[in-house]
Amino acid sequence: xxxxxxxxxxxxxxxxxxxxxxxxxxxxxxxxxxxxxxxxxxxxxxxxxxxxxxxxxxxxxxxxxxxxxxxxxxxxxxxxxxxxxxxxxxxxxxxxxxxxxxxxxxxxxxxxxxxxxxxxxxxxxxxxxxxxxxxxxxxxxxxxxxxxxxxxxxxxxxxxxxxxxxxxxxxxxxxxxxxxxxxxxxxxxxxxxxxxxxxxxxxxxxxxxxxxxxxxxxxxxxxxxxxxxxxxxxxxxxxxxxxxxxxxxxxxxxxxxxxxxxxxxxxxxxxxxxxxxxxxxxxxxxxxxxxxxxxxxxxxxxxxxxxxxxxxxxxxxxxxxxxxxxxxxxxxxxxxxxxxxxxxxxxxxxxxxxxxxxxxxxxxxxxxxxxxxxxxxxxxxxxxxxxxxxxxxxxxxxxxxxxxxxxxxxxxxxxxxxxxxxxxxxxxxxxxxxxxxxxxxxxxxxxxxxxxxxxxxxxxxxxxxxxxxxxxxxxxxxxxxxxxxxxxxxxxxxxxxxxxxxxxxxxxxxxxxxxxxxxxxxxxxxxxxxxxxxxxxxxxxxxxxxxxxxxxxxxxxxxxxxxxxxxxxxxxxxxxxxxxxxxxxxxxxxxxxxxxxxxxxxxxxxxxxxxxxxxxxxxxxx
Amino acid sequence: xxxxxxxxxxxxxxxxxxxxxxxxxxxxxxxxxxxxxxxxxxxxxxxxxxxxxxxxxxxxxxxxxxxxxxxxxxxxxxxxxxxxxxxxxxxxxxxxxxxxxxxxx
Numbered sequence: 001x002x003x004x005x006x007x008x009x010x011x012x013x014x015x016x017x018x019x020x021x022x023x024x025x026x027x028x029x030x031x032x033x034x035x036x037x038x039x040x041x042x043x044x045x046x047x048x049x050x051x052x053x054x055x056x057x058x059x060x061x062x063x064x065x066x067x068x069x070x071x072x073x074x075x076x077x078x079x080x081x082x083x084x085x086x087x088x089x090x091x092x093x094x095x096x097x098x099x100x101x102x103x104x105x106x107x108x109x110x111x112x113x114x115x116x117x118x119x120x121x122x123x124x125x126x127x128x129x130x131x132x133x134x135x136x137x138x139x140x141x142x143x144x145x146x147x148x149x150x151x152x153x154x155x156x157x158x159x160x161x162x163x164x165x166x167x168x169x170x171x172x173x174x175x176x177x178x179x180x181x182x183x184x185x186x187x188x189x190x191x192x193x194x195x196x197x198x199x200x201x202x203x204x205x206x207x208x209x210x211x212x213x214x215x216x217x218x219x220x221x222x223x224x225x226x227x228x229x230x231x232x233x234x235x236x237x238x239x240x241x242x243x244x245x246x247x248x249x250x251x252x253x254x255x256x257x258x259x260x261x262x263x264x265x266x267x268x269x270x271x272x273x274x275x276x277x278x279x280x281x282x283x284x285x286x287x288x289x290x291x292x293x294x295x296x297x298x299x300x301x302x303x304x305x306x307x308x309x310x311x312x313x314x315x316x317x318x319x320x321x322x323x324x325x326x327x328x329x330x331x332x333x334x335x336x337x338x339x340x341x342x343x344x345x346x347x348x349x350x351x352x353x354x355x356x357x358x359x360x361x362x363x364x365x366x367x368x369x370x371x372x373x374x375x376x377x378x379x380x381x382x383x384x385x386x387x388x389x390x391x392x393x394x395x396x397x398x399x400x401x402x403x404x405x406x407x408x409x410x411x412x413x414x415x416x417x418x419x420x421x422x423x424x425x426x427x428x429x430x431x432x433x434x435x436x437x438x439x440x441x442x443x444x445x446x447x448x449x450x451x452x453x454x455x456x457x458x459x460x461x462x463x464x465x466x467x468x469x470x471x472x473x474x475x476x477x478x479x480x481x482x483x484x485x486x487x488x489x490x491x492x493x494x495x496x497x498x499x500x501x502x503x504x505x506x507x508x509x510x511x512x513x514x515x516x517x518x519x520x521x522x523x524x525x526x527x528x529x530x531x532x533x534x535x536x537x538x539x540x541x542x543x544x545x546x547x548x549x550x551x552x553x554x555x556x557x558x559x560x561x562x563x564x565x566x567x568x569x570x571x572x573x574x575x576x577x578x579x580x581x582x583x584x585x586x587x588x589x590x591x592x593x594x595x596x597x598x599x600x601x602x603x604x605x606x607x608x609x610x611x612x613x614x615x616x617x618x619x620x621x622x
Numbered sequence: 623x624x625x626x627x628x629x630x631x632x633x634x635x636x637x638x639x640x641x642x643x644x645x646x647x648x649x650x651x652x653x654x655x656x657x658x659x660x661x662x663x664x665x666x667x668x669x670x671x672x673x674x675x676x677x678x679x680x681x682x683x684x685x686x687x688x689x690x691x692x693x694x695x696x697x698x699x700x701x702x703x704x705x706x707x708x709x710x711x712x713x714x715x716x717x718x719x720x721x722x723x724x725x726x727x
Contacts, residue, residue, distance in 0.1 A: 189702055216706075217713050247725050257717050304713055308720075316724055 037100030044093030083146030105515035108193025128173025181215025195533035207272025218261035270407025282349025355429030359410035370398030391451025417503035439481025648691030
């Protein structure tokens with residue numbers, strides 16, 4: 001092990017002489033999936049803080065009746081930007097961070113299938129997100145809700161540039177997500193190490209595989225919807241303008257055809273993280289592996305035929321509502337399978353209560369609560385009562401925060417040593433967990449009852465003495481507690497940064513999958529020799545047989561690496577510039593932006609890039 | 623990566639011997655389908671239902687010929703592209719049918 005680490009560090013040192021860039025330029029030009037993962041994490045976390053601050057402002061406004069902390073129009077902007085930022089710019093990038101950091105390592109690959117596309121995906125997401133948030137500085141902020149329903153979001157009722165920022169920002173960020181989905185699908189299908197059949201893949205990789213398929217099928221619907229809305233808003237088209245023969249319900253369909261798979265895109269990776277963490281810290285193999293895989297695929301399949309349950313009150317008719325009710329309730333079955341499999345994995349395991357494991361164990365009952373309210377909402381007649389109340393708000397925060405965000409925190413604490421080579425402080429980690437977890441339930445549990453009492457969602461304020469006062473105060477206190485939890489996490493990261501980079505390869509000592517068989521953080525090429533996978537939980541199997549490293553599947557030789565490139569960055573800047581050009585009808589600027597992007601595409605196509613070689617035997621060929 | 627290099631001897635032989643013949647058949651088939659479509663339009667009135675049916679039918683067959691022969695869908699190792707195409711067609715059709723049924727019927 002020691003010699004391997006020495007080899008790795010030598011090769012690493014030499015690799016730097018081959019690299020064309022250092023410092024900031026290294027990060028701007030990197031195509032290394034590990035660095036892109038860190039970039040995704042950094043950008044996603046910054047947007048998470050922004051969205052979190054918006055949430056705190058919302059909760060301060062709702063803390064007491066008849067409050068006027070923010071103006072009513074600002075409140076609309078806050079809720080719109082909170083939802084949009086959290087889903088598209090915080091949650092998804094943090095998932096992409098984990099995907100990038102872990103999936104290639106778990107399948108025993110040296111990088112993703114298309115490293116250049118990976119970098120392009122990050123930069124388009126980043127510039128899309130920046131464009132969306134520039135709206136705050138311009139003073140014209142999207143204010144039609146994260147669902148951006150027409151006609152409210154249409155040009156007739158929303159004359160400012162606010163929703164334009166939503167449309168263009170999401171369109172550019174959406175390109176990044178779509179590229180990521182295609183990339184990970186190709187990576188998982190084609191780049192698995194010898195011996196790693198589909199049914200030997202770690203559960204996180206399976207979850208990401210299914211998620212990528214969902215992205216590839218669902219995101220085009222959003223793209224089409226946004227293009228239609230963009231044409232309505234910028235070029236006086238009439239897709240959604242009823243006065244000119246358009247149809248507003250069409251937007252609802254298109255948005256939710258994308259939107260429902262989107263919520264599974266968010267939650268399935270969290271399922272994957274929980275599977276890994278629960279199994280590692282129970283020191284047992286995952287219970288019911290094949291049923292877990294089947295459940296993932298079934299959830300993904302059903303996820304495409306339930307979108308109309310977001311539209312029960314639109315007036316589709318009793319037959320459609322009944323069908324979509326049943327289809328929605330069916331999803332509870334595979335989800336229940338997963339819940340029970342986690343419980344059976346824990347059962348009889350020798351459980352270690354690390355921070356990651358606490359987040360995972362906290363996830364299970366929390367997600368069950370969100371799932372139960374989901375089945376309640378799936379019942380169409382009852383939904384007429386719940387519709388557009390705080391009950392819905394409580395439900396989706398239970399599945400997204402209580403599911404996805406707890407999953408992301410579990411994953412970050414679990415894979416932090418693999419990503420950065422440093423263990424996070426367990427004491428601070430547990431403090432993060434307890435403040436965040438208690439704060440979360442304090443915030444959202446009471447919102448169920450607020451909803452049942454009839455408090456509508458998306459209201460700026462409410463009158464006193466309707467039974468809303470106390471629960472709103474409790475909810476706001478909980479939100480502050482979640483804020484404190486997040487701050488503790490940031491402190492944890494900063495404190496840990498000052499410590500030496502000394503994490504073990506198998507940082508938790510109970511690692512089961514391939515990422516724990518290589519140094520933390522891994523060398524640039526991940527695996528000196530591609531490993532031979534001899535069963536599921538490949539690394540655990542080798543350890544059980546007394547081995548200290550994986551059996552290599554190939555002789556030592558020069559390793560082919562992709563070269564770094566600045567083109568993805570410039571390409572995304574081009575789209576960013578073009579976005580502003582279109583938005584403000586400055587067509588020469590739009591043309592310039594498009595020209596920049598196409599010029600980059602031209603350069604990429606015309607000049608062959610053969611990459612370079614790293615020789616683990618300390619020879620470097622440029 | 624590895625799958626590109628692991629072409630077995632048997633597979634390589636099959637590519638050499640059978641490849642060109644299959645492609646010539648596919649090429650002639652594609653041409654024939656195109657000629658039929660053009661002929662149907664050239665032969666008479668373009669607005670007859672019969673012409674429509676012929677055109678759509680030729681187009682559908684053409685799509686399958688293209689996918690099977692030129693996009694190599696008939697070969698082994700193309701299960702994923704086939705699954706994805708079928709799934710994509712399914713999703714799109716379902717959505718278009720639903721939208722038309724609910725919005726404009």
